[in-house]
Amino acid sequence: MSRFQPIPYFTLALLHLISGVANGVPEEVAEKEVVPASPLVRPVPPLEIPEDTLHGIGLSRLKFPREFDSPVALSSALPGPEGEQIVALQRGEFCAIKLDGSGEWRSFLDFRERMSGIVLFEEGVHGIALHPQFEKNRLFYLSYTQNEPRRTVISEMRATDGESPSALPETERILLEIPQPLADHWGGHITFGPDGQLYIALGDGGLRSDPYRLAQNPWVLHGKILRLDVNSRSGKLPYAIPADNPFANEQTVRPEIFALGFRNPWGLAFDTHTGHLWCADVGQDLWEEINIVKKGANYGWSDRDGPTDATFHPTPLIPGTATTDPVHAYTRQRGEGLCIVGGHTYRGEKMPALQGMYLFADWGYGTIWALQMDTVNERAVRRLTLYRRPEATKLNPTLITPDAHGEPILLSQDGALYRLEYTEDIATE
Structure with a gap:
């Protein structure tokens, strides 16, 4: 991409990045998402929307003859009568499982040797997505990390034919490798949109307060959501830049970028009815946020922190930036949580009280909520608490994602999968 000439502040930011890596920024200084906010930082803001509890909804653990070590993603359904979906485990296993209560599972891909030595909190597998034409072409896509050098890898792979396909590791084709300054804030979720394009969520690369300002730097891919055409090629790239990408014709912005200004986006999901792209973004000390991602929009980090100006960056990286x-x-x-987990808009049939609401959770507190929206004005109007983790129980949600029928499945870091479902008759207003 030598034809592009970044303007000076891009160069300055990259020099800061190179300098930090060259000086050996130690991994142990990268914070885990549990730093409490001091009450002296700012006055406690009021909850901007009403909050209620929706009773009669609980979690039912799906029984399998094994635990699934830190599940992070669940694919759409494989073709065929088996009704299998692939669960991706952070340390390198991919298992085709049935969610019908039978407990049946089988190995789809074993990447544990590839993941050898990758043991830090956020490292490992981050996502899997089946090609929209998987039934015909058997292609699927992976998001995972590697070391030496530390990087995010996005790749394509084929699976065998038949009704119980398995991965063919020898067919892997690398689409994109993004160097990572630190083993933190990877993001990494991937999904296909209704437009057939592959969407990739990437974090800011780590350390507190995004010190290299990568999330706002339009010449790097960190802190961005990307959009790629995996069915074509642009020049010598192993993918194509969609012609309608917002910055496809901008010489000062990476053309892969669909939206920018994210810290650690975790959970990409399209609403099957509206086409909205939802993304939860893990915060630092104060805010955990949910975004409806629009083409070309900037969601503020690290010039802004949640709905407020960031105290650690008194001036924006690029003056006049609209967020x-x-x-x-x-x-x-307010003690609501400490690490948001993304979900999806409920479009199933078994829980009409949740119809059209966005489901999400908190990894640290084990709380599950539903967000009721004013769909015309695209704003939240009410938050419903669906579940609170009982004391002395294990539940650290890593994702809420639909099964083949649109009913929510909760993945938990402790190795379990749960159904979110009615436990008793409740009002459907």
């Missing part, structure tokens, strides 16, 4: 606030944010200052 988009989250549709909802909750804060550690």
